Amino acid sequence: MTTDTICSGSNRLPLLDVVDLTVVFGNGGRHVVANHCVSVSVAAGETLGIVGESGSGKSVFCRALLRLLPTPPARISARHLTFQGQELLQSSEREMRRIRGQGIAMIFQNPMSSLNPVWTIGDQIGEVLRLYKRIDRRAAQGGAIALLDKVGIASAARRVNEYPFQWSGGMLQRAMIAMALAGEPKMILADEPTTALDVTIQDQILSLLMDLQRETGMALVLVSHDMGIIAETCDRVAVMYAGRIVELGSTSEIFNGPAHPYTIGLLNSVIPLDRTVRRLASIPGQPPDLTLLGVGCAFAERCSLVVDNCSKGPIPFHQITPGHLVACPMALNRDQSSLPVDKR
Amino acid sequence: MIESNTTSQGAVPRIEIDRLTVEFGTRRTFLHALLGRRHPTVRAVDDVSLTIAPGETLGLVGESGSGKTTIGRTLLGLNPVTGGRLRFDGRDLASQNNRPLPRDVQMVFQDPYGSLNPRLPVASVLAEVLRFHKIVSRSSIDSEVRRLLELVGMSPTLGDRRPRNLSGGQRQRIGLARALAVRPSFLVLDEPVAALDLSIQAQVVNLLKDLRQELGLTMLFIAHELSVVRYVADRVAVMYLGRIVETGTTAEVFEQPRHPYTQSLLKSIPRLVPEKRHRQPVIAGEIPSPFDIPSGCRFRSRCPLATELCAIEPPEVRLSLTHTAACHFAQPLMEHSNKESFDV
Amino acid sequence: MTVACIPSARIFSTSVSREVGSWSTSLKIGCALLLLIVVSAMFAPLIAGYGPDFQNFDAVLQRPTFSHLLGTDSLGRDIFSRVLFGARLDLQIGFIATYVPAIYGVLIGALAGYKGGKVDTVVMGVLNIAMAFPFLVLIIGILAILGPGIQNIYISVFLVAWTMYARLARADMMVERTKDYMTAARVLGFPTRRIILRHGLPNAISSSIVFSTSDFVLNILLVSGLSFLGLGVQPPTPEWGAMIAEGKDFLFQAWWICTMPGLAVVLTGTALSLIGDGLAQRLGERHHGFV
Secondary structure, three states: OOOOHHHHHHOOOEEEEEEEEEEEEOOEEEEEEEEEEEEEOOOOOOEEEEEEOOOOOHHOOOOOOOOOOOOEEEEEOOEEEEEOOEEOOOOHHHHHHHHHHHHEEEEOHHHHHHOOOOOOHHHHHHHHHHHHOOOOOHHHHHHHHHHHHHOOOOOOOHHHOOOOOHHHHHHHHHHHHHHHHHHHHHEEEOOOOOOOHHHHHHHHHHHHHHHHHHHHHEEEEEOOOOOOHHHHOOEEEEEEOEEEEEEEEEHHHHHHHHOOOOHHHHHHHOOOOOOOOOOOOOOOOOOOOHHHHOOOOOOOHHHHHHHHOHHOOOOOOEEEOOEEEEEEOOOOOOOHHOOOOOOO | OOOOOOOOOOOOOEEEEEEEEEEEEOOOOOHHHHHHOOOOOEEEEEEEEEEEEEOEEEEOOOOOOHHHHHHHHHHOOOOOOOOEEEEEOOHHHHHHHOOOOOEEEEEEEOOOOOOOOOOOOOHHOOOHHHHOOOOOHHHHHHHHHHHHHHHHHOOOHHOOOOOOHHHHHHHHHHHHHHHHHHHOOOOEEOOOOOOHHHHHHHHHHHHHHHHHHHHHOEEEEEEOOHHHHHHHEEEEEEOOOOOEEEEEEEEHHOOOOOOOHHHHHHOOOOOOOOOOOOOOOOOOOOOOOOOOOOOOOOOOOOOOOOOHHOOOOOOOOEEOOOOOEOOOOOOOOOOOOOOOOOOO | OOOOOOHHHHHHHHHHHHHHHHHHHHHHHHHHHHHHHHHHHHHHHHHOOOOOOOHHHOOOOOOOOOOEEEEEEOOOOOOHHHHHHHHHHHHHHHHHHHHHHHHHHHHHHHHHHHHHHHHHHHHHHHHHHHHHOOHHHHHHHHHHHHHHHHHHHHHHHHHHHHHHHHHHHHHHHHHHHHHHHHHHHHOOOOOOOHHHHHHHHHHHHHHHHHHHHHHHHHHHHHHHHHHOOOOOOOOOOOOHHHHHHHHHHHHOOOOOHHHHHHHHHHHHHHHHHHHHHHHHHHHHHHHHOOO
């Protein structure tokens, strides 16, 4: 059992259970620990948000789950990596292919480059359908139209024969979601699905994802750097920094009572839209070089609460409430309002 | 000397954009010429008028196709002007081929990765600018480079690094230093923080605010992130499909938006409130293609308030001394047709 | 160019060794091999046992022995010495035939790529016409008119070989042109000449450099082939192709006369090929950064 399920007190067996996932990229002397002992679980129907900046390892995490990383440069290990009870790291490539698309589906950040430009949308979705079910081209075309309809493409029957260059970014993202739904997956991994889209279109896509999730009961793992999106869509949130999870909890716990200095710093960096702020409290310094990470806390050099012990050894998770974990020993015994702000 | 408008303080505006129109023609092919067909053009900017007072920061917001980037680039002389006038400090730029002098107007670019020459150490980028424009004497170049680096918050030892060994935030700082090296009085910033991580964004916007104060810069801040604009700008202009739909002080536009598009835009932005959304998207429908712009009010294809009246070009309604909105239904205090320029 | 820190000699040497250390194996091997060939060619008079034209009728068609490392040919000339001296010629020809057209080819292509519009249309028109000529036929034609010899080979190569470089440089320049640092240079008021030469070109020549390594080999093969046909180097000048031609009549009796210069060509070609691969990878890394 994972720390997560123990702490959340949930009796449901998690759909996805990850314990101590570690992903290392190395070639001749340079090692990048892209994910370090990442543990998280997702229950059926739940939405998990993963927040982090570049280098946090959130995209690597998604790809590692589906074993999409080429394993000569990447080395993936974990104590558990189970999906619906099946150990993904022990599965053969054949079994993984079954899981990809029909168990876990993925949608990517840039819809313009995620679809094949020389195939029609209908053919691409149709191909996916024909892979999973034994149906002919006609039926696959019909299935594609139905899926496009479901994701809100108007005049789907007419547009199904168009090419990606004829569609806008928002429509292409809907097409990607349609493709992801084709295999009737139990879980969708969405890696920054709206980052490349305009705000009003982003709004539409997020509503779509929420609606689909309610309808199908799928779990959703939403990776984003936008705190607002996470706040509005997720049940639980994992905050990642330099390849590690630094805080894990329910959305209200994370947003109303953030405990890790990085989480607090991140929330302070968001400029509120509804009031004027005179000075933004920013986190000083730069994200660390992932090849030079030491044993201790990766955030230590930028943290205002740092003490000697922070760089000495691995930081264990501390429990604030059952279900709210922080990788920071200082988080428990400190008054939040006394956190100094960056005056630069 | 063509007479120019004055700002409310009676000072000559630093930048004046007077009924600017920028059209892009798609490639005129031989076939088009043969058949006597007019080649299709896109009006990226249509009859836009704006003024920026000295020392002021104007935020220009909009989504894809709004024309905001085109305006920025046209101010630098990078696009040909199809109609209208540009004035800098009261001087009409048409006599200079609509290109301002490099020492008057500079630009900070969006892409921290492409905006620097990958082969040059960043200090030599700055040194080259100083030398070419003879900003300081030859012997002072080194110390001026050091001063510029410190001005943007970077340690001078980073000067001999090449861009690939610097982070995104550091590269943007260099881009800023490069623009400031010629000591311009007006700076155009084209989405300067869009590609940066949240915590680095906060650092860079703080830097911009400080520099603006220190150097008395006049700025045009182009962005699609409204929150950043709120923090940095004094006044805001909202654009949609090549037209300005609303202008006003930051407080006016963000707290009392009067144009339906501005209102929808603000509502579409996810809030940091940890509540799972159950709502429909704020605006349905796609942004119209720039080749196929709706007649009359351009927003009417997606506007919740649209009626038949909207097929007529909406007037520019003056809501206060500084606040205007181009909508038939905005609450009028005084009515102006959009032919008259608004002077005090 | 003044920079904040001027590297001292010590720093310079470690950065060079760090650079070489990061090279891929193929690049290292290729460079080492080419270096060996070039040095051998340079020091040919010292290394070779005999003059390249020295004929010894007592040692005709001798197989490789200690006194004649690669054997002798039908006139008793030492093959090893001739291969070494031939290397000088072949390397020189390869170098000039490759890099002279490369220089103006790249300049023309970069100009066309940056300017676009009418300039580009004119350059592309000329380029397409030049490329339309079948290269070998053209060369043989010119040599037929002007007579055989290295000079005339150069003339024909200089007429058409620039086109590939122009194309590559143009394509690369069109990509670089869209990048913001080029726009920034414009906005900073730099003249077009400076933007193309100092900012654009250094970033737009990787494809051309990589291509030049294959071009080098191909040019050596071209001259060898022409000499084989009797249109290139005239005897008794040692040149690998000419040597192969001379040896073909003795293929069964004295296979070494053909094979040894042939091996020399292969070795040089391999070295250049390895360098080309390694450079492609290295330049790509430097341009795009490590993934």
